[in-house]
Each structure stands twice: as structure tokens, then as C-alpha cells.
Amino acid sequence: MPAHSPQCLTLELPPDVAYLPTAASAAENAAQVFGLDRNGTLKLSLAVEEFFAYLCRFAGREEPLRLTLSQGGTFVRVAFRFRAGDVSLRALNFAAQVDLASGPDSLSDQAAELGLLVASRTTDRCSMESSGSGVYVLTAEVDRQYPEAAPLCTPQFLIPPISVSRPEDGPLAKGLLQHAALLAAERYPVRACPASFFRPERFADMVTAGQYQALLAQDATGKPAGLLCWRASGPKSVVFSGPYVFDAAPDRVLAKETARLLAERFLSAVARTEAVCAFSERPTSDVPEGWFESLGSLTLRGEDGEGESPQAALFRHLREDVGGAVWCHPDLTPFLERQYNLLAFSRDILKAEPTQTHHTTEHSLLATSLDRRRGLAILRPLLDGQDFATNLAAHVSALKEQAQEGPPPDILLHLDLSEPWQAALYPAIRGCGFEPRLILPHAGASDLLVCQHVTAHS
Amino acid sequence: MSLPIAELVPPHIRAFEAYVPSRPDAELMRTYKVDHLHRLNNNENALGPPPAARRVLESFEPPSAAAYPSGDCFFLRQTLGERFGKDPERFLVGNGSCEVIASVIKAFCDKGDNIITADKTFAVYEWVAEFSGFQARLIPLRNQGFDSEAMLRAMNGRTKILFVCNPNNPTGTWWKRDEMERFLRGVAGRAIVVLDEAYREYVDDEDFPDGMEIMERHKNVVVFRTFSKMYALAGLRVGYVCGQKDAVDYIRRTHIVYSVNSLGQPAAAAALLDDAEHIRSTQAMVAEAKALLLPAFDELGLPYVCGAGNFAMVQTPASDSLIYRQLMRRGVMVRTMTGFRFPNWIRVSLVQQPVMRDFLSAFRDVVDLVRQGGAA
Numbered sequence: 001m002p003a004h005s006p007q008c009l010t011l012e013l014p015p016d017v018a019y020l021p022t023a024a025s026a027a028e029n030a031a032q033v034f035g036l037d038r039n040g041t042l043k044l045s046l047a048v049e050e051f052f053a054y055l056c057r058f059a060g061r062e063e064p065l066r067l068t069l070s071q072g073g074t075f076v077r078v079a080f081r082f083r084a085g086d087v088s089l090r091a092l093n094f095a096a097q098v099d100l101a102s103g104p105d106s107l108s109d110q111a112a113e114l115g116l117l118v119a120s121r122t123t124d125r126c127s128m129e130s131s132g133s134g135v136y137v138l139t140a141e142v143d144r145q146y147p148e149a150a151p152l153c154t155p156q157f158l159i160p161p162i163s164v165s166r167p168e169d170g171p172l173a174k175g176l177l178q179h180a181a182l183l184a185a186e187r188y189p190v191r192a193c194p195a196s197f198f199r200p201e202r203f204a205d206m207v208t209a210g211q212y213q214a215l216l217a218q219d220a221t222g223k224p225a226g227l228l229c230w231r232a233s234g235p236k237s238v239v240f241s242g243p244y245v246f247d248a249a250p251d252r253v254l255a256k257e258t259a260r261l262l263a264e265r266f267l268s269a270v271a272r273t274e275a276v277c278a279f280s281e282r283p284t285s286d287v288p289e290g291w292f293e294s295l296g297s298l299t300l301r302g303e304d305g306e307g308e309s310p311q312a313a314l315f316r317h318l319r320e321d322v323g324g325a326v327w328c329h330p331d332l333t334p335f336l337e338r339q340y341n342l343l344a345f346s347r348d349i350l351k352a353e354p355t356q357t358h359h360t361t362e363h364s365l366l367a368t369s370l371d372r373r374r375g376l377a378i379l380r381p382l383l384d385g386q387d388f389a390t391n392l393a394a395h396v397s398a399l400k401e402q403a404q405e406g407p408p409p410d411i412l413l414h415l416d417l418s419e420p421w422q423a424a425l426y427p428a429i430r431g432c433g434f435e436p437r438l439i440l441p442h443a444g445a446s447d448l449l450v451c452q453h454v455t456a457h458s
Numbered sequence: 459m460s461l462p463i464a465e466l467v468p469p470h471i472r473a474f475e476a477y478v479p480s481r482p483d484a485e486l487m488r489t490y491k492v493d494h495l496h497r498l499n500n501n502e503n504a505l506g507p508p509p510a511a512r513r514v515l516e517s518f519e520p521p522s523a524a525a526y527p528s529g530d531c532f533f534l535r536q537t538l539g540e541r542f543g544k545d546p547e548r549f550l551v552g553n554g555s556c557e558v559i560a561s562v563i564k565a566f567c568d569k570g571d572n573i574i575t576a577d578k579t580f581a582v583y584e585w586v587a588e589f590s591g592f593q594a595r596l597i598p599l600r601n602q603g604f605d606s607e608a609m610l611r612a613m614n615g616r617t618k619i620l621f622v623c624n625p626n627n628p629t630g631t632w633w634k635r636d637e638m639e640r641f642l643r644g645v646a647g648r649a650i651v652v653l654d655e656a657y658r659e660y661v662d663d664e665d666f667p668d669g670m671e672i673m674e675r676h677k678n679v680v681v682f683r684t685f686s687k688m689y690a691l692a693g694l695r696v697g698y699v700c701g702q703k704d705a706v707d708y709i710r711r712t713h714i715v716y717s718v719n720s721l722g723q724p725a726a727a728a729a730l731l732d733d734a735e736h737i738r739s740t741q742a743m744v745a746e747a748k749a750l751l752l753p754a755f756d757e758l759g760l761p762y763v764c765g766a767g768n769f770a771m772v773q774t775p776a777s778d779s780l781i782y783r784q785l786m787r788r789g790v791m792v793r794t795m796t797g798f799r800f801p802n803w804i805r806v807s808l809v810q811q812p813v814m815r816d817f818l819s820a821f822r823d824v825v826d827l828v829r830q831g832g833a834a
């Protein structure tokens with residue numbers, strides 16, 4: 001949690017293009033104050049202009065559009081809150097191809113969608129959330145730019161005792177965090193590291209802004225000895241990376257001790273918070289034994305695209321499990337029952353049939369996050385729609401095409417089983433070549449199902 | 459997008475985790491698909507209340523539930539006064555001692571103040587302080603016990619209360635007379651010292667520093683006691699604070715009247731009247747349970763911590779929450795210790811032999827399963 005109150009600007013604007021300059025200049029001004037460079041400022045104001053123009057045309061007219069611009073530490077966020085009206089947000093799909101040549105829509109509608117598409121592509125992340133009763137929030141984020149730095153390969157020979165602390169605000173702690181991130185980036189596979197370790201200043205800023213929490217281990221002389229970091233994932237869980245340990249002594253006694261201290265301090269830090277469980281989709285080989293449970297594993301091709309290797313996922317509850325309910329399509333029931341039984345989890349499995357949900361809209365919406373360095377893409381359904389199956393297939397091919405020369409990324413899809421409409425999508429997901437792999441307990445509003453795209457492998 | 463209601467809530471409340479009590483037994487049994495459940499998670503006294511208290515409960519006339527209880531527990535305080543040889547005005551009774559914790563913090567802490575306690579102890583001191591917006595300075599345990607010197611070092615001009623859980627839940631450690639004396643001399647009356655003696659009746663040792671006697675020499679000491687543990691009245695929620703009259707008067711100003719019900723007040727008073735035999739048999743039950751469990755933990759090669767009180771902590775070969783789920787599937791409910799900052803430990807209440815044997819057999823199963831890699 002950031003100590004200082006977040007910087008934030010809110011405007012309520014009538015849905016009328018006459019106010020476009022107001023929205024755009026607010027965005028420009030905020031972008032500069034919140035620390036974006038010229039290019040970032042341009043991206044943000046372009047996105048605001050395009051979103052605003054689009055929403056003026058299609059959003060409900062009974063309420064003003066609420067525009068919020070906020071500083072997120074390493075990024076600037078714009079959020080539009082609006083009532084649905086006739087909005088189609090198809091163009092926000094990563095794979096969206098607005099077809100200017102055909103279709104029943106008028107040319108100007110398509111041009112409007114094209115603007116939306118451009119806006120969503122120029123920002124770094126875009127997402128949509130429905131807050132019920134026809135109210136939606138459209139957000140886009142533009143990252144501040146940070147220089148990339150080379151990982152540090154100097155071996156560390158450390159002097160006990162090791163101590164572990166939460167880095168405080170200030171340049172000294174920031175320097176230590178950056179140093180530790182670069183040491184980790186050198187010693188661990190790229191897949192086991194947050195992308196920000198390669199832009200260490202960004203990592204340190206994320207910690208200062210509370211996007212990441214971190215624990216830093218230091219030896220008797222104050223040298224960085226290890227690192228573990230985590231962030232919230234959904235309202236009820238934290239996802240951690242690490243532990244990363246730096247001692248180079250071949251007996252690994254101090255390294256193991258550091259890893260244990262980091263794990264113990266991590267659990268103490270999160271034990272009395274809102275989080276119900278902690279998990280990691282990229283634990284390092286230094287996770288101390290017996291502290292976390294295995295959720296199973298994914299088969300990932302790895303960053304160089306050569307050879308598949310299992311990537312274990314670990315987790316633990318921070319409290320006693322009181323059970324819960326999840327939605328599930330009947331085709332998925334055997335998998336869920338097997339997994340829950342293996343994990344000794346008690347869940348009521350509720351039946352979600354596609355017929356029970358109403359495909360009210362034509363176009364579905366998927367969120368895509370693509371980490372090129374790690375060769376990993378994650379898809380999440382944001383809005384249901386009649387075109388879900390084709391849309392998903394289009395995403396898969398777009399992701400493969402994106403890779404161009406390099407190997408295609410591993411593609412995962414996260415389903416939140418607290419949403420019956422998401423659970424009901426399962427047959428379509430299966431039909432697209434995805435297989436269920438893991439359950440991440442409490443990682444969404446309830447448990448998340450992780451599916452992996454597999455047909456590309458064979 | 460946060461709801462407008464969240465904007466009404468001060469930041470320390472928004473950041474605060476609401477305590478999630480465990481679900482009712484029937485619901486848990488359905489969830490875990492078992493037909494019985496041994497509750498070994500709350501340090502309850504499985505023998506049930508002493509005979510005189512039972513008689514009070516049995517003779518309760520339903521029509522009298524229509525009348526409000528005594529707002530300040532008049533007769534119960536009379537009984538407490540006689541029992542401890544003190545003015546009844548020096549007692550303040552609450553809806554469990556948990557309520558009294560809140561009243562004490564409200565009475566003494568102001569914006570910017572802090573309280574001091576241990577990191578690995580009963581969580582309510584820390585919770586109440588934090589959701590009231592006061593800093594809780596948490597001092598690591600030393601040899602599983604409260605570290606008196608480190609607590610003294612952590613004091614500053616804004617320290618208002620030091621909470622000492624004596625004996626400590628969950629480690630069962632306690633300060634002897636000389637350590638308590640040194641600590642209180644160190645505090646030198648600069649702050650209130652709360653001695654939480656929830657498990658006091660489980661200690662039968664000359665060297666235990668009895669808070670009721672100490673407060674006569676150290677005027678800044680207040681003592682918490684409860685009827686939930688030894689007296690087996692947890693369901694009726696009765697606990698109290700006792701201290702110097704002026705301190706208790708201030709605490710009373712922040713305390714809700716009528717918070718203790720009409721059944722709890724006379725049952726608690728009656729429990730005090732014939733407790734000698736009850737305490738003896740409870741202590742015997744606990745001793746027998748220890749004699750059964752502790753050697754079994756040794757045999758399993760699992761470290762344990764067990765001192766005063768009707769509970770033992772044992773380290774588990776896997777995450778405590780996995781052990782919990784596996785034990786629940788076998789009809790045994792224990793307390794996971796991650797929330798007490800003892801990850802990979804569980805705490806189990808010490809009760810009658812047949813239940814202890816059931817626990818042990820389920821626990822052995824689960825430990826075997828985990829060691830063979832068969833559990834998750």
C-alpha cells in the first residue's frame with residue numbers, strides 16, 4: 001500500500017464531442033504531471049481522444065462519462081465509466097480486425113471502431129470490467145519508460161548472519177532493490193523472473209508504489225543476499241516470485257538459509273492480511289521444501305523455444321479452507337473433481353450450462369497479455385458474446401503470427417469459475433485446442449482454471 | 459472502480475482484514491463430507507462447565523429472557539470481589555475478554571499512539587489496535603516466550619499499552635515472578651501493562667506471577683481473565699478486566715453496558731463457587747492428553763511446543779493448511795498456525811483420551827500420506 005495518497009484526476013463530461021478538447025487536454029496535462037515522456041503523453045491523449053469519441057457516439061446518454069486519470073507509480077491509467085448503450089467493444093480485442101470492406105455496419109461505424117483499435121494498440125494494457133447493471137469501466141494504461149540493464153553476474157560470497165527486511169522508502173533501499181533484481185536476473189531462468197527485473201528501476205518504482213511488495217535479504221555487511229516479491233492477484237490471493245538467493249558458496253548452506261528466512265518472513269507478512277492464499281506460477285528451485293503444495297504443472301517451451309519442460313505451480317492457504325462453490329460446465333466436471341480431490345479441497349461444483357446464460361451481445365471481448373521475453377501469453381474472457389469461439393481462435397492465430405521469426409508463445413487461458421458465463425465457455429475453449437491444466441485456488445473472485453493451448457505442440 | 463461506500467471508510471479500516479470465524483459445524487461437516495467433527499481448534503474445555511454453573515443453566519426460566527440483564531453485572535462483580543478480596547468496582551465485565559481488549563485500547567490510545575505486544579501471540583490485541591488506527595509494535599518471541607527486554611526497548615513516548623499474554627497462546631510459555639518484576643520496573647508506570655491471564659487456571663506453579671496480586675504493587679497493571687477457557691462457558695461470552703479503580707473507571711467510559719447476557723452472568727458467578735474439583739479434573743485431563751500426544755509426536759519425529767494451557771503445537775511436515783484439510787476429511791478440526799505466524803505448525807486442544815486417540819490416529823495417517831507424497 002503506498003504511503004502517500006495516490007495522485008488522481010476525475011472529470012465528468014457530457015457525452016458530446018464538443019468536450020473532446022477538454023478530455024484530451026486533461027489527459028495531456030495529467031500525463032506530464034504523472035511522469036510520462038513526450039511519446040507516452042501522446043499515446044495517452046490519443047487513447048483518451050479515441051475512447052471519448054467512441055463513447056460519445058455509442059454509450060448510454062442518460063449519464064455523463066466519468067473520466068479518471070491516475071498515477072500508478074510506473075504507469076498512468078485512464079478509466080472511463082459509462083453506461084452500455086449500443087457499445088460494441090470488439091475493437092479492443094487483441095485480434096480484432098475491423099473489416100472496412102464488408103458487413104452490414106455503416107462505414108463510419110467501422111471507422112469509429114478502427115479508432116478504438118488504434119487506441120487500444122498504442123497503450124500498454126487495455127481492459128474492460130462490467131460493474132453490473134449495464135455499467136462498464138474501460139481502462140487503458142501507458143507505462144513510463146525505463147532503461148534496460150544487463151544482469152549482474154558477479155558472484156556473491158556472503159557473510160552470515162542473513163537478515164531479512166521490507167525495503168523502506170528512500171534512495172538507499174531503491175538502490176539495493178535494483179541491485180538485487182539484477183543479481184536475480186542473472187542467476188535464474190528468465191521465466192522465473194518478473195519482466196521488471198530487467199528494468200530494475202521500474203521494479204524499484206513498482207515496490208515504492210505498492211504494485212509489488214518485496215522482502216530483501218542482506219548479509220552481515222549489508223550486501224544483497226536474496227529477494228522475494230509478491231503482488232495481489234484478485235481480492236483474495238497473493239502471487240509471489242522467488243525466492244531468489246545469491247550466495248555463491250558451493251555448499252549452498254547460506255543460500256538455503258536465506259531462502260527459508262525469505263519464505264518465513266513472506267508468510268508472516270501476508271498471514272494477517274486479506275489474502276486467503278499465496279501461490280506462484282513461477283517458483284524458483286530454491287523454494288524450501290514442505291512449505292508449499294504442488295498444484296500440478298504446465299508444459300512450457302521455455303524462452304528459447306527449445307524443448308518442453310514442466311513448470312510447477314505452487315500454493316498454500318494462509319487460513320483454514322472453509323470450502324466454497326465454483327461453476328463448472330459438465331464436460332469439465334471430471335477434471336475439477338479429480339483436481340479438487342487430489343488437493344483435498346472441498347468445493348460445491350455447480351452446473352453451468354451454456355443454455356443458462358444469455359449471449360446478449362454479438363461480440364465477445366478477451367484480454368490478452370503477452371510477455372515476449374518469456375514467450376508467454378495469457379488470455380482472459382472479459383465479455384461474453386456470440387462470436388466467442390471464432391474470436392478465441394482469431395486470438396490464437398494472431399498470437400502465433402505476432403511471433404513472426406521467433407517461436408510462437410505458450411498460450412494460457414484463465415477462467416474465473418465464480419462466473420457461470422465463463423464456466424459455460426469451456427466447450428468452446430476445448431474446441432479451440434485448449435486443455436485444462438491447473439486450478440489456482442482463490443486466484444480470481446474464486447478459483448481460476450488455467451487452460452493451456454496444446455494443439456500447436458503436436 | 460471502488461464503490462462509493464468504500465470512500466466513506468477510513469484507510470486503516472479498508473486495509474484491515476475482517477476476521478473470518480469458522481463456519482458452523484453442520485456446514486463444515488457437509489462441506490468435508492464427514493458425519494462427526496472433533497473441535498480441537500479453539501482451546502475449549504471439553505469437560506463442559508462446572509456443576510454449579512450447569513445447574514444455573516438448567517434452571518434458567520425462559521420468560522426471564524424478556525428482561526434486560528444487569529447492565530454492569532452487579533452480582534457477578536460481587537462474587538469476583540469476594541473471590542479475589544477486592545472492591546467489586548475494580549472489575550469490569552465484558553462480552554468475553556475480547557470485548558474488554560477493545561475497551562482498554564479505546565480508553566488509553568489516541569491518534570499517533572502505539573501498543574506493544576509479541577508477533578506470535580493471540581491476534582486480537584494487534585487486530586483491534588490496527589483497525590482502530592493505532593500502530594501495533596510486534597516484538598519477536600525469544601525462545602518461544604515474550605521478550606521482556608525487547609519490549610522495553612520498543613517503548614517510546616507514544617506507547618500506551620503493553621499486552622503480555624501470560625501464559626502465551628499458542629506457545630504456553632510464561633514469565634516467572636522475577637522476570638515479571640524486572641519488566642514492570644522497566645516500564646516504571648509509563649504505560650498500562652495488560653496481563654492477559656486467559657489460561658491462568660491451567661498453571662499450578664508457585665513461581666507463576668499472579669496478576670491479581672501484582673496489581674496491588676504496580677498500579678499500571680490491569681489483568682484480563684475469561685470464563686471461556688477453564689470454566690467452559692465460551693458460548694456465553696463472559697470475560698473481565700480487573701485493575702486499580704481509577705484505571706477501570708476510565709475503561710468503563712468506553713465500554714458498552716448491557717453487553718453481558720442474563721444467562722452468562724449467573725453461570726459465571728456460580729462457576730467460581732465450586733471450581734476446585736473442576737479445575738483439578740480439567741488439569742488431570744490435560745496432563746493425560748499431553749502424556750499421550752507428546753511421546754507420539756516424538757515418535758513421529760515432529761518438533762512440538764507445549765507449555766501451560768490446554769493446547770499443544772506441533773510442526774507439520776507439509777503446509778499446515780494441507781494438514782488441516784486432510785484432518786477435516788477425517789472429522790478432526792485443528793487450528794492452522796500460519797495466522798499466528800507459525801507457518802507449518804498446527805495447534806490442537808487437549809481433551810479426553812478417546813478424542814485424543816482419534817486425533818492421533820488421523821494425524822498419523824495424514825503425516826504418513828504427506829511423507830509418502832500422496833497428499834497434494
Ligand SMILES: Cc1ncc(COP(=O)(O)O)c(C=O)c1O
Binds near residue numbers: 623656
Ligand atoms: C490469550 C487469550 N485471551 C483472550 C481470549 C478471548 O477469550 P474470550 O472468549 O473471553 O473473548 C482468548 C481466546 O482464545 C485467548 O486465547
